[in-house]
Amino acid sequence: MAAAQGHLSDGPDDAGEEDSPSVFRQAVAGLQGVRLRPEIELDATPPPQRLAPYSYALEAAVVVDDEELADGRLILLHDPAGHEAWGGTFRLVTLVHADLEPEMAADPLLPEVCWSWLTGALEARRVPYAAPSGTVTRASSHYFGGLQEREPSTRIEIRASWSPAPGKPGAAGAQSVPDTAAHLSAWCDLLCQIAGLPPGGTPDAGIVTLPQRRGPHSR
Numbered sequence: 001m002a003a004a005q006g007h008l009s010d011g012p013d014d015a016g017e018e019d020s021p022s023v024f025r026q027a028v029a030g031l032q033g034v035r036l037r038p039e040i041e042l043d044a045t046p047p048p049q050r051l052a053p054y055s056y057a058l059e060a061a062v063v064v065d066d067e068e069l070a071d072g073r074l075i076l077l078h079d080p081a082g083h084e085a086w087g088g089t090f091r092l093v094t095l096v097h098a099d100l101e102p103e104m105a106a107d108p109l110l111p112e113v114c115w116s117w118l119t120g121a122l123e124a125r126r127v128p129y130a131a132p133s134g135t136v137t138r139a140s141s142h143y144f145g146g147l148q149e150r151e152p153s154t155r156i157e158i159r160a161s162w163s164p165a166p167g168k169p170g171a172a173g174a175q176s177v178p179d180t181a182a183h184l185s186a187w188c189d190l191l192c193q194i195a196g197l198p199p200g201g202t203p204d205a206g207i208v209t210l211p212q213r214r215g216p217h218s219r
Helices: 022-029 110-124 180-194
Strands: 040-045 054-064 067-083 088-100 129-141 153-164
Touching (some): 022 054, 022 067, 054 180, 067 180, 110 129, 110 153
Antiparallel strands (some): 040 054, 067 088, 088 153
16 A cells, blocks of 8 residues: 655645644644555645645545546644634545446435445544534536537535544643544545445445446546
8 A cells, every 4th residue: 555655745835834833743744654545646735725824735536547536635724722613723624526327326315325434434443523514415417519428427525524633642731633644544435435446444344335437537
């Protein structure tokens, strides 16, 4: 399995700058060196502005035989002053999407199933978290005119955020750092699940996945 460390060390952000809080730098460092499935391509990307005083972002894709089956973005936010809605000083935000077979996307229980993939991935990794929220959206596309030869497609999208629980207390007066490595691993499990890959490298071998659309995807 590939390690994320080689991708993150040269990320286009200032997470390692001296003026950023030590607890935030440690949280970002926790994202480095995570062992990933070989199908996952992971890179740092510029984080959105104004969401929090400090932020760090990753983008990933699940690629099999040069076909992109799912992709997403994971953002780590930190506000040293704390945030009432977060219930702490850290928050993780994600956007994940993939194309599905139309008959599978028609399942009325699909939104609930997709949401359970996120919470299930965190629980399978035994990652403590709080205040989860988000949406699951599915959209169908039908093509006409010059595009009528394309098959109809259905896209599923998960937008979510949750607060990572603080890690073990540090030295006297030091803030505890959440286990961001475990959260990243759980998030990658979610990506593989929505991509339709069979379970592999996760503690819970009983996870159910949906068949994945296998047409070519532009990246």
